[in-house]
Amino acid sequence: MPYPPKLTPELILREAQTLLDAGGQDALNMRPLAAALGVQASSLYRHFPDRAALLQALEDCASRDLTRAIEQASTGTTPRGALLLTCEAYVQYAETYPHRYRLLLSPRPPSVGQPGPGKDLWNTVLNLVSALSGHTDDTARTVALWAFLHGFVVMSRSGLFGLSGPKGGFEVGLSALLDEMERAATQGDVPRETL
Known part of the structure; x- marks a missing residue:
């Protein structure tokens, strides 16, 4: 009888991603994960103290994967x-890994961004936006772009576009955002913080 491979955090996360990809967060519990790895559930707790820690580690993996996809594309x-190319990579990631994407942007209370993979992802997009707009730390335009991308992904996945699809709406919206960023670079426009 073959022995199961040595249990490592990486091995656990790889199998957890498989379960997540197949059935979303509801399918990701410690007992089924342990069964898929051929170990007792108690052995998982040596590496991840609880399900929340496992979900956080999976979110960190998703942040790193999306950052890598954006960096390669851009x-x-x-x-x-x-x-x-960043926006195409973002949408492609969300379509390819919908459960990882959903985990990546799951609701949470407002907080100060802490160093880590999620902050690295934010900074990658922020730097790309700032390079086009000509404004260092262009948070306002980064928020606008990210909200547009997330809104498109959510509407697309929910079927709200119907059988006719988005009819070029993604391209129109993205072009408008990028045009405004380029205009800001040439005219020195700084977004207002309040309306």
Whole structure:
């Protein structure tokens, strides 16, 4: 009878991603995860003290994966081209890994961004936006872009576009955002913080 491989956090996370991808967060519990790994559930707790810690580790993995996809897509092109490719990579990630994406943007109380994979993801997008708009730390335009992307992903996944699809709405909206960023770079426009 073969022995199960040595249990490591990486092995646990790999199997947890498989369960997450197949059935979402509801399918991700310690007992089924332990069964899939061929171990007792108690042995998982040596690496992850509870389900919340496991979910946080999976969220960190998703943040790193999406950051890597964005960095690979946006390398070696103009600032506008980098953001176009970033947005395509973002939507592609959300479509390919919907449960990981949902975990990545699950609701949480407002808090100060802490160093880590989630903050790294934010900074990657922020730097790309700032490169196009010409404004260092362009949080307002980064929020606008991210809200647009997330809104598109949610509407697309929910079927709200119907059988006709978005009819080029993604391209129109993205183009408007990027045009405004380029205009800001040439005119020195700084977004207002309050209306």
